[in-house]
Amino acid sequence: MESYESEKRFPANPEDYKLYEEIGEGVSATVYRAHCVPLDKIVAIKVLDLEKCNNDLDGIRREVQTMSLLHHPNLLRAYSSFTSGHNLWVIMPYMSGGSALHIMKNSFPEGFDEPVIATLLREVLKALVYLHYHGHIHRDVKAGNILIDGNGAVKLADYGVSACMFDTGDRQRSRNTFVGTPCWMAPEVMQQLHGYDFKADIWSFGITALELAHGHAPFSKYPPMKVLLMTLQNAPPGLDYERDKRFSRSFKELVATCLVKDPKKRPSSEKLLKHPFFKHARSPDYLAKTILEGLPPLGDRFSDLKAKEANIIHNKLANGDMEQLSQQEYIKGISGWNFNLEDLKAQAALLDSAEEGFNPESTYNGVNKVKRNFNLRPASSFSEITNPPGSYTSGEDGIQDIPDWDGQFVSAFQGQNLQALKACFDVCEDESTACNLSPKGLSTPESLSPLRQSGQFTPGSSSPNVQVQPSTSDVLSPLRQPAGSQHVNTQTSGISNCENSASMERSASVPSNITNMVGIQKFPSGSLIPDHVLSPFRNAAAENEREPLHHKHLHSKNYNHSGPLLHHSLKRDPLKITSEERAQGTIVEQRGRFKVTKQDSISKVPSSANLKAGPVSKPPTGATVNSNRILASLQFLLNQNAMQKEEINKIITCVEQNPGLHKDSFDGAIELSQAQQFIAPITEKEMHAQLAILQESVLNLSEELHRIKLKNAQLEQQIKALTKRDR
Numbered sequence: 030m031e032s033y034e035s036e037k038r039f040p041a042n043p044e045d046y047k048l049y050e051e052i053g054e055g056v057s058a059t060v061y062r063a064h065c066v067p068l069d070k071i072v073a074i075k076v077l078d079l080e081k082c083n084n085d086l087d088g089i090r091r092e093v094q095t096m097s098l099l100h101h102p103n104l105l106r107a108y109s110s111f112t113s114g115h116n117l118w119v120i121m122p123y124m125s126g127g128s129a130l131h132i133m134k135n136s137f138p139e140g141f142d143e144p145v146i147a148t149l150l151r152e153v154l155k156a157l158v159y160l161h162y163h164g165h166i167h168r169d170v171k172a173g174n175i176l177i178d179g180n181g182a183v184k185l186a187d188y189g190v191s192a193c194m195f196d197t198g199d200r201q202r203s204r205n206t207f208v209g210t211p212c213w214m215a216p217e218v219m220q221q222l223h224g225y226d227f228k229a230d231i232w233s234f235g236i237t238a239l240e241l242a243h244g245h246a247p248f249s250k251y252p253p254m255k256v257l258l259m260t261l262q263n264a265p266p267g268l269d270y271e272r273d274k275r276f277s278r279s280f281k282e283l284v285a286t287c288l289v290k291d292p293k294k295r296p297s298s299e300k301l302l303k304h305p306f307f308k309h310a311r312s313p314d315y316l317a318k319t320i321l322e323g324l325p326p327l328g329d330r331f332s333d334l335k336a337k338e339a340n341i342i343h344n345k346l347a348n349g350d351m352e353q354l355s356q357q358e359y360i361k362g363i364s365g366w367n368f369n370l371e372d373l374k375a376q377a378a379l380l381d382s383a384e385e386g387f388n389p390e391s392t393y394n395g396v397n398k399v400k401r402n403f404n405l406r407p408a409s410s411f412s413e414i415t416n417p418p419g420s421y422t423s424g425e426d427g428i429q430d431i432p433d434w435d436g437q438f439v440s441a442f443q444g445q446n447l448q449a450l451k452a453c454f455d456v457c458e459d460e461s462t463a464c465n466l467s468p469k470g471l472s473t474p475e476s477l478s479p480l481r482q483s484g485q486f487t488p489g490s491s492s493p494n495v496q497v498q499p500s501t502s503d504v505l506s507p508l509r510q511p512a513g514s515q516h517v518n519t520q521t522s523g524i525s526n527c528e529n530s531a532s533m534e535r536s537a538s539v540p541s542n543i544t545n546m547v548g549i550q551k552f553p554s555g556s557l558i559p560d561h562v563l564s565p566f567r568n569a570a571a572e573n574e575r576e577p578l579h580h581k582h583l584h585s586k587n588y589n590h591s592g593p594l595l596h597h598s599l600k601r602d603p604l605k606i607t608s609e610e611r612a613q614g615t616i617v618e619q620r621g622r623f624k625v626t627k628q629d630s631i632s633k634v635p636s637s638a639n640l641k642a643g644p645v646s647k648p649p650t651g652a653t654v655n656s657n658r659i660l661a662s663l664q665f666l667l668n669q670n671a672m673q674k675e676e677i678n679k680i681i682t683c684v685e686q687n688p689g690l691h692k693d694s695f696d697g698a699i700e701l702s703q704a705q706q707f708i709a710p711i712t713e714k715e716m717h718a719q720l721a722i723l724q725e726s727v728l729n730l731s732e733e734l735h736r737i738k739l740k741n742a743q744l745e746q747q748i749k750a751l752t753k754r755d756r
């Protein structure tokens with residue numbers, strides 16, 4: 030690695046650089062190959078038009094600072110950065126191979142071979158281990174951000190959307206909480222339900238693995254909103270057993286391990302690095318030989334690609350093929366898919382427009398092309414659409430697993446659409462508490478306001494006064510622990526704790542030079558995401574804070590005024606068994622507040638999983654996206670839970686009264702009648718064990734009920750907000 034000292038000498042004056050051809054383009058920047066005249070060195074210069082960046086200066090500042098402060102052979106760093114007029118120049122090493130995406134587009138449209146993929150991914154993973162260890166989430170891992178130099182060295186680039194887990198206060202509260210690029214974005218990032226952490230990068234890493242394997246990311250041909258829905262609803266994409274025969278089992282397993290919807294079930298970057306798949310990884314030389322040899326110069330490749338792209342856009346525009354245009358955004362290899370908040374709001378408005386139905390295809394860039402209606406089904410929980418690891422989809426990227434959009438896609442999304450779109454509506458009910466939610470001991474100097482604290486945006490220089498050099502005082506902030514990290518003591522606090530880090534267990538993949546970075550644990554970078562999404566600590570606290578709010582909301586809610594909720598359920602007395610129901614024999618019993626249907630009476634006591642997949646997912650008929658139905662469904666779900674709880678109580682009572690029940694009868698769900706038949710003698714000890722199991726499941730169910738209640742309350746709030754907004 031080049032020495033930091035020599036890098037510091039890169040001049041901060043545009044006149045010292047001679048710009049050559051364009052080698053890349055991003056949403057906000059153009060990248061050039063350039064010559065640093067005083068040092069006689071070829072570099073890459075990213076030129077950002079700050080005027081175009083509007084209010085994302087904080088993001089830019091974060092990117093540049095992160096690039097300057099982090100040192101790892103697999104991370105692209107900034108040699109220097111400075112403003113020139115209204116532009117920000119970021120001087121970087123020139124990566125002559127370009128991005129993995131550009132290489133694929135140029136010569137490997139069907140994706141790379143496995144050893145190449147393993148080599149690329151291993152290097153990226155090393156960068157992630159380092160980032161995560163230092164409390165950063167990259168948030169935009171994708172082939173377009175994997176750069177390769179002429180020797181085959183791999184560097185992860187683009188910190189435009191990276192976040193520091195330890196940011197607090199105002200920096201957490203930007204409204205733009207959707208960050209990253211939809212195809213690569215983890216479901217929890219889209220959902221914004223319980224926040225997200227390092228595991229979001231693991232999901233993106235898994236998607237990147239598929240991208241490198243196929244030449245494109247799953248769902249890449251769809252517009253952002255559709256990608257969002259598919260990611261939330263569909264089984265996670267994966268390598269297909271049949272179609273992807275050329276890939277090893279360990280690769281398939283690696284992808285499946287990363288693409289688990291429940292972030293808790295995804296491995297950490299460090300653990301993932303130990304995956305047997307990486308035994309296939311080779312040296313950088315191998316990459317140079319296999320994928321770089323014979324490639325035209327980067328500038329030529331880039332201009333060819335641009336010309337091709339312009340051509341396709343022209344044709345597609347002529348044909349009105351907007352979906353293909355969306356694919357174009359992907360081909361560009363940039364984050365052209367970064368959510369545009371305004372677009373999403375417009376899309377959300379469509380979603381909410383009950384009478385019209387929602388057509389995802391009509392939402393790309395606001396173009397209303399095809400009209401389709403969707404039937405909504407009752408809400409499903411996030412875990413309902415969570416696939417067990419290892420379950421590969423049957424078709425290409427799971428795309429053919431996508432059910433008929435007309436009817437089913439909303440089934441999972443419905444429970445989440447409002448959650449998923451929450452971020453678009455600046456719903457930050459706990460804003461007032463957000464700043465206070467930082468984990469104990471993880472204080473952040475609040476004086477470090479987003480721009481001032483950078484120390485680089487020096488007053489006096491041209492607007493917006495950007496002069497980026499690492500500032501020691503800024504970086505020597507308290508040691509921050511990556512939430513969820515297995516290394517760091519969560520109680521660490523204050524600068525003194527920097528010393529603690531020396532004794533911390535370190536990954537073999539973390540280079541020894543990072544010990545010099547001990548002080549650089551906290552970056553004064555801003556964050557686009559609210560406090561509660563950044564850290565499990567804060568998250569937990571935030572949840573605690575929220576809980577009473579939700580309760581309050583629930584309790585203070587006069588259901589007679591809730592309108593939509595009662596539209597279905599309370600049109601008539603729901604507790605009264607109608608003569609029609611009796612005649613049909615559908616309702617067999619009135620239990621407390623609930624009616625028991627035939628189906629209920631014969632149904633087994635569900636496990637938690639059964640519960641989620643149970644009758645709740647039956648769709649109501651009708652094609653309108655209607656808050657009434659959502660709430661009615663939630664009500665139904667609550668009722669179901671209560672009934673199931675009741676069943677379990679009965680079984681417990683039965684067990685207590687029949688000391689001869691056999692243990693096997695408790696494996697999974699049992700029927701009360703069945704339970705009563707088991708009168709085989711068992712010991713008192715076994716009985717207690719069985720009781721404990723049952724009690725635990727009652728507890729689980731109560732917890733689930735509680736969770737659903739909270740969700741219900743949130744949904745109500747969101748519907749209220751939506752309704753208000755529509756008026």
Ligand SMILES: Nc1ncnc2c1ncn2[C@@H]1O[C@H](COP(=O)(O)OP(=O)(O)OP(=O)(O)O)[C@@H](O)[C@H]1O
Pocket residue numbers: 052053054055056057058059060073075105121122123124125127128131173174176186187189362363364365
């Ligand atoms: N140091 C570099 N050497 C060679 N090519 C580079 C370098 N940095 C960036 N590029 C190329 O330029 C493209 C755009 O750069 P970059 O991703 O940093 O811009 P951006 O505006 O941040 O893009 P994004 O849309 O991903 O946010 C990259 O995809 C890559 O192909």
